[in-house]
Amino acid sequence: MDRVYNFSAGPAVLPEEVLREAQDEMMNYRGCGMSVMEMSHRSKMFDEIIDEAEADLRTLLQIPDDYAVLFMQGGATLQFAQIPMNLMKNRVADYIVTGTWAKKAWQEAAIYGTANKIASSEDKMFTYIPDCSDLPVSPDADYVYICENNTIYGTKYHTLPNTKGKLLVSDVSSCFLSEPIDVTKYGIVYGGVQKNIGPAGLVVSIIRKDLITDDVLAGTPTYMKFKTHADNRSMYNTPNCYAIYICGKVFKWLLKTGGLEKRKEINEQKAAVLYDYLDSSRMFRGTVEKKDRSLMNVPFVTGDKDLDAKFIKEATEAGFVNLKGHRSVGGMRASIYNAMPVEGVQKLTEFMKQFEEVNA
Numbered sequence: 001m002d003r004v005y006n007f008s009a010g011p012a013v014l015p016e017e018v019l020r021e022a023q024d025e026m027m028n029y030r031g032c033g034m035s036v037m038e039m040s041h042r043s044k045m046f047d048e049i050i051d052e053a054e055a056d057l058r059t060l061l062q063i064p065d066d067y068a069v070l071f072m073q074g075g076a077t078l079q080f081a082q083i084p085m086n087l088m089k090n091r092v093a094d095y096i097v098t099g100t101w102a103k104k105a106w107q108e109a110a111i112y113g114t115a116n117k118i119a120s121s122e123d124k125m126f127t128y129i130p131d132c133s134d135l136p137v138s139p140d141a142d143y144v145y146i147c148e149n150n151t152i153y154g155t156k157y158h159t160l161p162n163t164k165g166k167l168l169v170s171d172v173s174s175c176f177l178s179e180p181i182d183v184t185k186y187g188i189v190y191g192g193v194q195k196n197i198g199p200a201g202l203v204v205s206i207i208r209k210d211l212i213t214d215d216v217l218a219g220t221p222t223y224m225k226f227k228t229h230a231d232n233r234s235m236y237n238t239p240n241c242y243a244i245y246i247c248g249k250v251f252k253w254l255l256k257t258g259g260l261e262k263r264k265e266i267n268e269q270k271a272a273v274l275y276d277y278l279d280s281s282r283m284f285r286g287t288v289e290k291k292d293r294s295l296m297n298v299p300f301v302t303g304d305k306d307l308d309a310k311f312i313k314e315a316t317e318a319g320f321v322n323l324k325g326h327r328s329v330g331g332m333r334a335s336i337y338n339a340m341p342v343e344g345v346q347k348l349t350e351f352m353k354q355f356e357e358v359n360a
């Protein structure tokens, strides 16, 4: 069967070139007679894989030396606990709740201390990013937490919040490496890799080194301490070797195709194709405030549930798959991550136009 245009929110489309390379190397990685899946994480071969992956990520994001890069397990969700365990010295943290994932992180932090919700967009079904220029940041907050791109609702911070000098912690799972960021603006910037970078289960966290200490909450398991992973080059126990290997290939693909400035340009061009059509359509409409639109996740509706269902069914039959919106919001959502070619979005838009003509 031919490959489809996969608009899944995650796990999501990966660059074909990367999948083909992995296929070529499946039985025999560079003459060593085995797959990366079968290789010891203590081997020289794997050492090179993880070192190169880290070095390439550092180049892509221009990560300064005073930041560590950790490859950890448990996806983004485990970070919801690991972050407070490591950072909540005063047992106070401020959360900006802009969607399901930010809310989950906030609820998890409340297990460990006082988690203040200092802003939210829940009043309008998370369809916007609140004004974060002058928030009531708590004087004793250990950090301010955001989810930078809201996968389910399709909003993105285009300006980082004013944290009034407090540490910023950001979940960038669904916008990771979609555009350049200034790492120095964050205490921690992290993401699950299954959207823009690789297979699920792995999280990449970029952490300012002075935050990696033994001074963690009492009772924190060894495995949950950032220091455990930092001291052991992300190999305290057997890491998710195969996922790290695929991430490394995606980092190389991004470098080869022009880095993150170029990627941003492509992503803007790609998203504009869909948003411009949504803005001109009389059948479909985007569901979030224009100023807060995500370049990666584009939710839209017709306003009629039956018509939405018909559209999803016909689109799937035409090879545009995983367009159903998250179960909590309904409608449609096209996730157009780095590996979705511009042509995929153009063809989807063409399909939507035809659907509109026939069903108007």
Ligand SMILES: Cc1ncc(COP(=O)(O)O)c(C=O)c1O
Residues within 6 Å of the ligand: 010, 074, 075, 076, 077, 078, 101, 147, 149, 150, 151, 152, 171, 172, 173, 174, 192, 193, 201
């Ligand atoms: C923004 C964001 N944060 C966190 C998560 C949870 O990630 P994981 O399933 O890797 O725990 C997701 C998952 O889709 C997400 O989109």
